Structure formats: C-alpha cells, structure tokens
Amino acid sequence: MSHRKVSSNKKASKKKSVERSVAARGYYTDSLGFLAMDSNVPGLSEVILQKLNMKSFEEYRSAVEGSDLAANFGIRTYAEMFQKMEDTYKFCAQCKKLPSRLPDPRAMRRCKRCQNIYYCSSECQRENWPVHKKFCRKLKVAAIDRLVEWLVFTGDIPFPTSPWTKPTADVKTWEDWFTMQENLEEKLDAVMASRYMGILWSNAGKPKPENSEIRESVKRLTTDFFTRPMTIGFGIDTFRVDPYNGPVTVHVVGASHIETLNIRASDYDELAKMFPGNQGLEVVMIGPEVVVMSPPLTAYGPRGKVYVSGYKGLYHVFWETLVENERAARPDLVVGFHPGFHASQGLAEGWLPTLLLLRDYNIPALFTMYSEQELKYSLQILAELDARVLGAGPFPFCSLKPEQVQSDPNKPPVSSNAYYLLFRGPTWFGSETNMRDLEEDNMD
Ligand SMILES: [Zn+2]
Ligand SMILES: [Zn+2]
Numbered sequence: 001m002s003h004r005k006v007s008s009n010k011k012a013s014k015k016k017s018v019e020r021s022v023a024a025r026g027y028y029t030d031s032l033g034f035l036a037m038d039s040n041v042p043g044l045s046e047v048i049l050q051k052l053n054m055k056s057f058e059e060y061r062s063a064v065e066g067s068d069l070a071a072n073f074g075i076r077t078y079a080e081m082f083q084k085m086e087d088t089y090k091f092c093a094q095c096k097k098l099p100s101r102l103p104d105p106r107a108m109r110r111c112k113r114c115q116n117i118y119y120c121s122s123e124c125q126r127e128n129w130p131v132h133k134k135f136c137r138k139l140k141v142a143a144i145d146r147l148v149e150w151l152v153f154t155g156d157i158p159f160p161t162s163p164w165t166k167p168t169a170d171v172k173t174w175e176d177w178f179t180m181q182e183n184l185e186e187k188l189d190a191v192m193a194s195r196y197m198g199i200l201w202s203n204a205g206k207p208k209p210e211n212s213e214i215r216e217s218v219k220r221l222t223t224d225f226f227t228r229p230m231t232i233g234f235g236i237d238t239f240r241v242d243p244y245n246g247p248v249t250v251h252v253v254g255a256s257h258i259e260t261l262n263i264r265a266s267d268y269d270e271l272a273k274m275f276p277g278n279q280g281l282e283v284v285m286i287g288p289e290v291v292v293m294s295p296p297l298t299a300y301g302p303r304g305k306v307y308v309s310g311y312k313g314l315y316h317v318f319w320e321t322l323v324e325n326e327r328a329a330r331p332d333l334v335v336g337f338h339p340g341f342h343a344s345q346g347l348a349e350g351w352l353p354t355l356l357l358l359r360d361y362n363i364p365a366l367f368t369m370y371s372e373q374e375l376k377y378s379l380q381i382l383a384e385l386d387a388r389v390l391g392a393g394p395f396p397f398c399s400l401k402p403e404q405v406q407s408d409p410n411k412p413p414v415s416s417n418a419y420y421l422l423f424r425g426p427t428w429f430g431s432e433t434n435m436r437d438l439e440e441d442n443m444d
Contacts, residue, residue, distance in 0.1 A: 078203040082147070086205060093117040093132065093409045094124035111136065115206050116143035117409040131410045138413050141217070142404040147204050148217040149224075149401075154196040157218060158225045159187035163273045168237040173396050174223050177230075191218050220400040227417045229270040229306075230397035232283065232335055235366035236275070238391065238422060241332045243278035247300045249329040253315045253336045253354055255285035260293060260310055268306045279303055284328065285310040286318050288350075296328035316353040334358055336367040337417065342377040359387045362425035368395060368417040370403070375419040382423055392421035 090108055091098045097120050099105035108118050111125070116139040117132065119125040132139075151157045162182050164171065171177055178184060191197065192215060201208040208214075232250050235241075241248055268283050275281070280301040285293065285308070293310030301307035311318045311328070322328035339351055358365045369375045375392060382389055395417050402413035 078199055079205065082200075082204050085146070089116070089406065090118050092120040092124050094128040095120060111139075113137075114140035114143055116140060116404070128410070135409065135412060138402050139404060139409060141220075142402040142413055143206070144209050144213060144217045145220055145224075145401045146404075147200060147206070148214065149221055150200055151191065151194070151196055151218070152221060152225060154194075156191050156194045156196055158222045159191060161226075161270060161273055163276045168233065168274060174400065177226075177397075178219070188215055188218055223397070224399040224401040224416065225267075226270050227397055227399040228337060229268045229274070231337070231366065231368060231395070231417055231420070232268070232333070233271055233274045234395075234397060234420075235333045235335055235364070235422070236271075238366075239333060239364040241364070243275040243281060245279065247280035247282065247303075247329075248278070248332045249282045249284065251315070251331040251334045252283060252285045253287065253334055254339050254350070255287040255290050255310070255337075257289035257291060259337075260285050260287075260289075260291045263291075263293070263308065265308055268308055272304060272306045277304060280305065280307070282307045282309065282329065284308075284331075286313070286315050288312065288314055296322060298327055298329075314350065314353070316357050319357055331363055334363050334365045336365070338370055339367055339378075340374070341381050342374050355382070355385055355387070358423075359385055359425040364422070364424055366420060366422050368398075369419040369421075370414040370416065372419060375421060378421060382421070386426045387423045388426050390422045390424060392419070394418065395420040 092108070093111075099108045102108065102120055108120060109122075109125070111117050111119070111132065114136045119128065148157075159181075162180060165180050166176070171180070181187065192211065197214075209217075232252075236243060236248060236250070263285070268281075271281050271283075272278060280303045282297055282301050283306060284296045290310045290312040292312060293308070296309045296311060297307060311322065313321075318328070323330055336354075341351060357363075367378060369378060379389060379392060398418045399416040401415070403416060404413050405411040
C-alpha cells in the first residue's frame with residue numbers, strides 16, 4: 001500500500017487511505033498480546049474492538065489485512081478518528097475502571113498536566129499521584145507524539161533527508177545526524193505549517209501544545225521513523241561489512257505483521273544516503289507474520305539503492321528452502337528488532353532455532369531491546385548458547401519517542417531500540433580489532 005504523494009484531485013481517497021493506515025497502526029500483532037491487556041484493565045481489548053467496530057481480534061486482524069478497511073472501521077471524520085484513538089486510553093489509572101463502569105461515564109477526568117491519563121475520581125487521582133508524578137512529564141510527551149505520529153501517515157514526516165556528508169564513524173548521535181540535514185529549520189518549518197498539522201490540532205480534542213513542543217515532537221518522530229535503517233547501518237558499519245565492495249544483504253528476522261503491513265518501498269532509503277555509491281543493499285523481512293511482499297532477490301539489486309523484500313515463515317525454514325537452494329542470498333548481517341527473548345515461551349517456540357542457526361553459520365548478528373533488563377536476559381541466553389557477544393549497551397540511535405504501555409500508565413514508558421547487542425558464533429576467530437570501536441558501550 002502507498003500512503004504518500006497522492007495527487008490533489010483525489011483528496012477523498014487520500015483521506016480514506018490516511019485514516020485507514022492510522023486505524024491499522026497498532027501494537028496488537030497477535031491475539032495473545034492483544035488479550036493480555038485485559039489482565040491490567042479488564043475489558044480494554046473489548047473497548048478497542050468496540051471503538052473500531054469489531055467483534056473479535058480475528059475480525060480486527062482480517063479487516064487490517066483486507067482492502068475494505070475504512071468501511072469496516074466505520075470512521076467518518078478526523079475528529080471521530082482522533083476521539084476513537086483517545087478512547088482506547090480512557091480508563092482510571094488507579095482503580096482501572098472503564099468509563100462504562102461509572103454511574104456517569106462522563107465523570108472520567110484527564111490529568112491536566114500530561115493530557116494523557118484518566119481518573120474516575122479525585123480520590124483515585126490523589127492516590128495515584130506518588131506513582132504518576134514520576135511519569136507525568138514523559139507521558140505528556142507521549143500524548144503529543146501519538147497525535148503528531150499521524151503526520152507520518154500523511155507523508156509529512158519524515159522531511160526529505162540529505163545524503164550523508166560525514167563518514168559513518170563520525171555520526172555517533174542523533175544530534176550529529178540532524179546537523180547533517182541541510183536547511184533543517186526550514187524543513188521543520190514546512191512540517192509545522194503543513195495542511196495536516198492544521199487539521200490535526202483542530203480535530204485532536206485536546207489543547208494545542210506550544211509550537212516548540214510540537215517541533216520537538218516532529219524531531220522525535222523523525223528519529224522513530226529512522227531508528228530501524230540507522231540500526232541496520234550501525235550493524236553494517238560496526239561489523240565492517242563493505243557496501244562499496246559488493247552488494248549487501250541484510251535479513252531482518254522476526255519481522256512483525258504491523259511493520260510489514262505498513263511498510264513502504266522507501267522506508268529504508270536512509271541506508272542508501274548513509275552509504276552513497278553502495279553496490280546495492282537488500283533488506284529482507286522474514287517472519288511468520290510477515291505480510292506478503294516482493295520475494296527476495298536471486299540476482300543483485302540496483303546499485304546505489306535499497307531494495308526491500310519479504311518472506312512469510314520462520315527463519316530456519318526460510319534458510320532451508322531459499323538460502324540453501326540459492327533462491328535468496330546469504331546474509332552479510334542479520335538484525336532482529338525487539339525479539340523479546342525474555343518471554344521464555346517465545347524463545348523455545350520461535351527463536352531458539354534462529355539463534356542456533358546464526359551461531360552455527362557464524363553470521364554477524366545485531367539485536368535490539370526495549371529495556372536494560374531485557375538486554376541482560378538476552379545476554380544470558382546467548383552465553384548459555386556459547387555465542388560470542390562482541391558489544392552491548394544503550395543504543396545511540398534509539399527512537400526518542402516514548403512508548404507508553406497502553407494498558408498500564410503506571411509503568412515507565414520505553415523506547416524502541418533502546419539497547420543493542422552484537423554477536424557471532426564461537427568459531428569466529430577474528431579479533432575485535434576487525435570491528436569498529438565500541439569503547440563507550442561496555443556493560444558492567
Ligand atoms: Zn478510579
Ligand atoms: Zn499527568
């Protein structure tokens with residue numbers, strides 16, 4: 001699907017497609033995760049389905065996959081779309097009551113500071129404050145970001161980026177990356193003045209934040225958009241894979257339903273800007289939930305460009321059927337975004353064969369995590385598998401957009417790609433001097 005650059009004489013269809021993609025964007029990629037929300041807020045999954053006019057997760061899922069989504073979701077106006085999104089956050093942060101369980105559902109009040117979380121009564125608000133005060137500021141940012149994120153679907157974010165003017169080794173932080181963007185302030189001005197930014201704040205149902213706050217939000221969403229290509233680029237660079245010497249193939253393992261459903265051919269183009277003059281970069285998304293995409297290349301892709309392809313299935317099956325039979329290229333790098341090894345069930349069922357394969361074939365691998373705890377757990381698993389960890393720590397190109405735990409605002413918001421680890425198999429005898437310096441990444 002394409003959501004960008006629709007000609008102006010098709011306004012209605014553009015609006016439809018924009019609403020469609022907002023509704024489709026969510027965190028529910030499987031029914032287990034979807035229903036798990038109910039252990040925190042009984043009935044929340046029901047509210048979400050009801051707001052989207054669905055009867056079950058399966059219906060939600062099939063509507064997301066189907067072409068007639070806007071009709072199924074029954075959303076008619078922008079105000080209604082933003083209202084429905086907001087309603088899925090509406091429950092008492094202290095006692096977890098949904099509005100429907102109050103004598104007067106309209107009695108639900110929002111925290112005035114963050115404009116994000118709700119209380120059934122002033123008693124609940126008072127009781128919750130010792131916990132909420134730790135996250136109120138961050139949740140204010142999260143509330144702004146989840147509205148401004150709409151501009152990713154309208155194509156206003158990200159702004160057009162420039163080919164890198166510095167070597168990858170000199171770009172160590174997002175600040176370094178932003179300073180490479182020519183006319184950055186003008187580009188941000190253009191996003192601020194865009195038509196959809198206006199529509200957003202006249203329909204959001206919330207007070208408009210200060211311009212400086214919205215501008216910061218646009219920058220955070222820019223980092224959120226680019227954190228994945230930056231992660232891949234970081235892996236290519238750190239493992240000293242040479243994209244100028246020959247074409248490079250990157251496998252993204254455990255790619256999810258939602259991330260491939262909404263993917264655009266251009267989503268990883270930043271990699272081509274990072275390595276201008278490369279011999280061709282292919283990013284293959286692999287996972288049992290992957291939405292059908294172009295199949296992996298058997299011949300080399302176009303030079304200087306990024307080619308995104310996909311395979312629906314488990315990684316070791318992909319390897320046995322395509323890679324072994326030379327119907328897909330062997331990877332120069334394998335990347336996994338938030339594999340969630342800490343959910344032990346998932347490891348036994350899905351990840352173990354992948355990790356063993358990466359270890360035994362000695363493939364350079366890079367995985368990211370949401371939290372330090374998840375990183376520590378992942379390191380433990382890799383140690384048990386005798387994999388050789390070559391670096392780990394906070395990831396400099398994590399998304400700066402806070403991810404709120406929708407069903408529990410009393411938990412700290414997390415960041416996508418907040419931590420990373422690099423590993424290879426134990427049979428790899430190359431020394432760390434073959435890797436880019438990771439001096440500041442030592443873990444204690
Ligand atoms: Zn309450
Ligand atoms: Zn608050």
